Amino acid sequence: xxxxxxxxxxxxxxxxxxxxxxxxxxxxxxxxxxxxxxxxxxxxxxxxxxxxxxxxxxxxxxxxxxxxxxxxxxxxxxxxxxxxxxxxxxxxxxxxxxxxxxxxxxxxxxxxxxxxxxxxxxxxxxxxxxxxxxxxxxxxxxxxxxxxxxxxxxxxxxxxxxxxxxxxxxxxxxxxxxxxxxxxxxxxxxxxxxxxxxxxxxxxxxxxxxxxxxxxxxxxxxxxxxxxxxxxxxxxxxxxxxxxx
Amino acid sequence: xxxxxxxxxxxxxxxxxxxxxxxxxxxxxxxxxxxxxxxxxxxxxxxxxxxxxxxxxxxxxxxxxxxxxxxxxxxxxxxxxxxxxxxxxxxxxxxxxxxxxxxxxxxxxxxxxxxxxxxxxxxxxxxxxxxxxxxxxxxxxxxxxxxxxxxxxxxxxxxxxxxxxxxxxxxxxxxxxxxxxxxxxxxxxxxxxxxxxxxxxxxxxxxxxxxxxxxxxxxxxxxxxxxxxxxxxxxxxxxxxxxxxxxxxxxxxxxxxxxxxxxxxxxxxxxxxxxxxxxxxxxxxxxxxxxxxxxxxxxxxxxxxxxxxxxxxxxxxxxxxxxxxxxxxxxxxxxxxxxxxxxxxxxxxxxxxxxxxxxxxxxxxxxxxxxxxxxxxxxxxxxxxxxxxxxxxxxxxxxxxxxxxxxxxxxxxxxxxxxxxxxxxxxxxxxxxxxx
Numbered sequence: 001x002x003x004x005x006x007x008x009x010x011x012x013x014x015x016x017x018x019x020x021x022x023x024x025x026x027x028x029x030x031x032x033x034x035x036x037x038x039x040x041x042x043x044x045x046x047x048x049x050x051x052x053x054x055x056x057x058x059x060x061x062x063x064x065x066x067x068x069x070x071x072x073x074x075x076x077x078x079x080x081x082x083x084x085x086x087x088x089x090x091x092x093x094x095x096x097x098x099x100x101x102x103x104x105x106x107x108x109x110x111x112x113x114x115x116x117x118x119x120x121x122x123x124x125x126x127x128x129x130x131x132x133x134x135x136x137x138x139x140x141x142x143x144x145x146x147x148x149x150x151x152x153x154x155x156x157x158x159x160x161x162x163x164x165x166x167x168x169x170x171x172x173x174x175x176x177x178x179x180x181x182x183x184x185x186x187x188x189x190x191x192x193x194x195x196x197x198x199x200x201x202x203x204x205x206x207x208x209x210x211x212x213x214x215x216x217x218x219x220x221x222x223x224x225x226x227x228x229x230x231x232x233x234x235x236x237x238x239x240x241x242x243x244x245x
Numbered sequence: 246x247x248x249x250x251x252x253x254x255x256x257x258x259x260x261x262x263x264x265x266x267x268x269x270x271x272x273x274x275x276x277x278x279x280x281x282x283x284x285x286x287x288x289x290x291x292x293x294x295x296x297x298x299x300x301x302x303x304x305x306x307x308x309x310x311x312x313x314x315x316x317x318x319x320x321x322x323x324x325x326x327x328x329x330x331x332x333x334x335x336x337x338x339x340x341x342x343x344x345x346x347x348x349x350x351x352x353x354x355x356x357x358x359x360x361x362x363x364x365x366x367x368x369x370x371x372x373x374x375x376x377x378x379x380x381x382x383x384x385x386x387x388x389x390x391x392x393x394x395x396x397x398x399x400x401x402x403x404x405x406x407x408x409x410x411x412x413x414x415x416x417x418x419x420x421x422x423x424x425x426x427x428x429x430x431x432x433x434x435x436x437x438x439x440x441x442x443x444x445x446x447x448x449x450x451x452x453x454x455x456x457x458x459x460x461x462x463x464x465x466x467x468x469x470x471x472x473x474x475x476x477x478x479x480x481x482x483x484x485x486x487x488x489x490x491x492x493x494x495x496x497x498x499x500x501x502x503x504x505x506x507x508x509x510x511x512x513x514x515x516x517x518x519x520x521x522x523x524x525x526x527x528x529x530x531x532x533x534x535x536x537x538x539x540x541x542x543x544x545x546x547x548x549x550x551x552x553x554x555x556x557x558x559x560x561x562x563x564x565x566x567x568x569x570x571x572x573x574x575x576x577x578x579x580x581x582x583x584x585x586x587x588x589x590x591x592x593x594x595x596x597x598x599x600x601x602x603x604x605x606x607x608x609x610x611x612x613x614x615x616x617x618x619x620x621x622x623x624x625x626x627x628x629x630x631x632x633x634x635x636x637x638x639x640x641x642x643x644x645x646x647x648x649x650x651x652x653x654x655x656x657x658x659x660x661x662x663x664x665x666x667x668x669x670x671x672x673x674x675x676x677x678x679x680x681x
Contacts, residue, residue: 057412079416087412093405097262109255110414112248150409157413 317562
């Protein structure tokens with residue numbers, strides 16, 4: 001059962017429907033993410049995870065229903081929503097002819113944010129990007145290193161809301177642990193985090209709540225117990241039972 | 246540092262790191278520089294030719310005047326150089342100066358044949374044209390614009406950066422606006438800098454430079470906006486480029502060619518050679534006609550000489566020049582038809598140019614540079630009008646005054662003085678000139 005809590009939500013979808021090229025991708029989707037919460041939207045391929053993220057970022061307009069970020073209708077407050085949001089794409093392909101540092105500086109400049117080299121290095125340290133790689137062209141980077149650079153960029157933006165698209169995809173187990181630790185730190189600092197993923201185990205490790213998405217609808221929600229983790233077996237069973245392949 | 250300057254500065258530094266963009270811009274400045282240099286050389290060559298011919302013209306005329314004493318012989322052997330000097334903007338748009346003659350050596354004989362004598366020459370050679378600044382801007386620069394702008398969005402989408410860029414940028418202007426503006430300004434400067442140097446060397450007026458800059462700016466902006474619009478939702482750069490190149494081919498080649506074919510199909514024009522032939526046949530036939538027939542036709546145009554047409558011998562110069570005049574009168578209708586057809590073609594080409602931006606730019610710039618068909622026809626009319634002043638100078642000596650004093654040669658019309666006095670001859674004026 002989906003429990004509707006009448007508290008202030010940082011991210012909120014109410015009866016959200018999105019049609020793309022006459023295909024109904026999201027069908028009356030309802031979910032809320034509270035401040036400081038880590039929420040994982042879990043679903044298989046074609047469940048509507050990426051469409052949900054794109055709608056939250058204003059790339060898709062709802063065909064009905066509403067989607068709010070920071071209390072504002074996304075479609076009516078795009079600049080505000082994007083300013084408050086740090087987005088981490090699944091495949092963070094930054095500019096390969098620039099170094100990681102140059103990439104970060106370029107993107108920060110786009111957001112009109114000034115950061116010193118020291119601050120950038122601190123962000124790189126937090127994501128454990130090797131020092132000798134930071135001033136190297138990114139064409140030599142592995143997928144994990146590119147992902148770390150993008151995470152560092154998201155950190156440097158100091159946005160209160162993080163939208164993460166398959167954030168641990170391509171990371172090695174150590175990096176995944178480090179990333180999960182980082183996400184928890186962010187949330188404990190007040191950041192609201194919505195991640196979409198098909199990784200049941202990863203979602204259970206880090207999320208406070210998990211929403212199970214199937215064919216554009218939320219078909220179940222799981223909450224972590226106080227000071228504990230959501231049980232992977234329970235989520236996995238629901239994921240498999242409900243046919244979210 | 247203002248917000249806008251910060252965005253432009255960032256995108257400028259970003260562009261400097263993209264080698265393929267720098268290569269494209271380098272190509273643009275090289276091609277533009279070559280075309281301006283080529284135009285300057287061509288104009289310098291034309292100016293040198295005019296100066297050389299002017300000196301030779303004076304020497305030749307002085308020599309003839311020293312050798313000949315009789316007025317008819319003087320009129321027959323004295324040549325006069327007429328010319329249309331290139332404007333100070335001609336280096337940028339050589340226009341029709343490849344096709345229409347811009348210099349003649351004329352004498353007191355029938356003028357129509359002399360004007361159109363060169364119309365039968367070099368038709369194939371002139372087809373190739375020359376690579377001038379106008380060609381680079383109108384025909385080649387759209388390709389560079391397409392290459393610079395076609396993947397503005399598609400490249401970011403196909404690389405997976407688009408959404409991150411858009412959600413990170415403070416505003417669309419900060420990203421796409423600044424990036425597009427830097428590319429556009431860089432290309433504009435690369436293409437225009439050689440032109441500005443050429444304009445400075447040629448002493449082109451600031452107004453002309455400003456107008457050319459404005460036209461080129463609008464033209465390049467058209468292609469940039471089209472490229473951005475065409476590719477704004479695309480994921481594949483090559484597909485966008487293919488579509489845009491198709492549009493370029495349509496505007497730069499297919500539309501002008503179809504327009505030209507349609508105009509030539511619907512507007513029939515005699516050839517310059519037909520005018521020359523008509524006039525020469527009339528002159529040749531006059532030898533066998535009764536002299537009264539020639540003189541009557543002559544005095545119909547110049548009634549002031551009707552009391553001086555009686556002849557004392559089988560050959561007199563006044564009869565000879567009268568049938569030259571009549572030759573022009575007979576050729577006048579076909580000559581006017583030729584000019585009317587040219588004017589009609591020019592008008593219709595104007596409508597066709599509304600369907601083809603490259604053609605429109607060519608039309609506007611050649612007008613500004615006075616190297617178009619209008620300027621060529623204006624020069625022809627100047628030649629006719631000048632020739633008329635020669636007739637008005639010689640006729641009194643041929644028909645009325647008998648003995649000719651060489652001291653009168655000081656009053657012989659010269660084309661230099663004539664064009665200084667007469668800037669611009671209207672079609673109406675010149676049509677009357679031809680009939681006379």
